[in-house]
Amino acid sequence: MTRLSAITPSGHAHLGNHLGAIRRWANQGRPGDLYFVSDLHAMTVSYNPARLRVLSRELLAVLVAAGIEPDQVFVQSDLVRELGALSWILECACSYGEAARMTQFKQKSGTGEPVGTVRLGLLTYPVLMAADILLQGAAEVPVGDDQSQHVELARTLARRFNQTYGEVFTVPTAVMPPTAARVRDLVDPSRKMSKSTQDSVGVVFILDTADLIHRKIKRAVTDSVERMEYRPTEQPGLANLLEILSACTDVAPADLATQYPTYGALKSATAEAVVEELRPIREGAQSLLADPAELDRIRKAGAHRATERGAHRLSSALRLAGVA
Incomplete structure (x- = not known):
């Protein structure tokens, strides 16, 4: 089939x-x-x-x-x-x-x-x-x-x-495919991450360098609440980061929220997880494009x-x- x-x-x-x-x-x-x-x-x-x-x-x-x-x-x-x-x-x-x-x-x-x-x-x-x-x-x-x-x-x-x-x-x-991670734009979490967006600041591309991924996620929009909980409606920016990290680590977003004391710590962990998730694909694709x-x-x-x-x-x- x-x-x-x-x-x-x-x-x-x-x-x-x-x-x-x-x-x-x-x-x-x-x-x-x-x-x-x-x-x-x-x-x-x-x-x-x-x-x-x-x-x-x-x-x-x-x-x-x-x-x-x-x-x-x-x-x-x-x-x-x-x-x-x-x-x-x-x-x-x-x-x-x-x-x-x-x-x-x-x-x-x-x-x-x-x-x-x-x-x-x-x-x-x-x-x-x-x-x-x-x-x-x-x-x-x-x-x-x-x-x-x-x-x-x-x-x-x-x-x-x-x-x-x-x-x-x-x-x-x-x-219907299995439910996948909801990945939102890092700058505007009200919209999905998109290939055709005019502003790439909030989009992590597969071929982005590790440094660029860290910079983009470090600048991700969160909020001023400073409340580390998984609440997609009340805190969509924070929830987006938790969902991305969850997709890379297979740990539930709500559980991840209890593991990081600050937004900064969460952003660092998310950036590193994304870099490692994309690294083999980026390297493999670049190798093919070079050949x-x-x-x-x-x-x-x-x-x-x-x-x-x-x-x-x-x-x-x-x-x-x-x-x-």
Whole structure:
């Protein structure tokens, strides 16, 4: 049973990505699971092509350095021809209303920008996501609440195609991943740590140096209460630090709160734990990035395997749709 997960290179991978997803993929992944860098999804908003290319390679290196088997990873754009063909088939099976009612499209297209400037890809990328899933024959797709609607669309399109033209696609199921650490921005704990934030002061990136990690966590927002208790609502900044340290040490946040007399002591312990948590990934990723031939080899092999996995489904879909 294939399980498919992806991460978009909209920015540098950060601590929240690691604790929330990448670490789980590496430690709990099963043979046959697939993980890919969804660089095509990063094109739905304004972007810099050169930066996208760099971020995609960096993220691929991070996934491998984190311990995910190289034969389980690939970069989405390396299948652009296959995905382009399948996306068109699926778009022709999808109604405008089905695409337009996706919550993310409504949120991102309603930001005050003139309607004429909203990219069409923002409307159609859930169909591309369906193509990602269906091409690989994924049976399970771990997603958060913000993406479950997209998996439901993939289910709808798979069933519709199968019933109209013939059985080709596995109908995927959205699964909720295990609860992960809630990693908040160190400067503004009211928001999640994000790859695309404009202010990186509150974001710990996986490739940050040890000194930079210490500086960022030392400057983390806490409060003036000076009460060492785990109270996420009343003291969100302190709770964020406790949750990060908990994720790195497997000790409950409430228990950790009793072990440190001051915010400063907690920050020092948290910084050191984060440095050690990220050290092997940072070193492994930097080693791969310094060896472009090896990274290219991993990427090319991943693209070949992903293409081969989807070849029969794509050819069958094109034939049954009447265009091959």
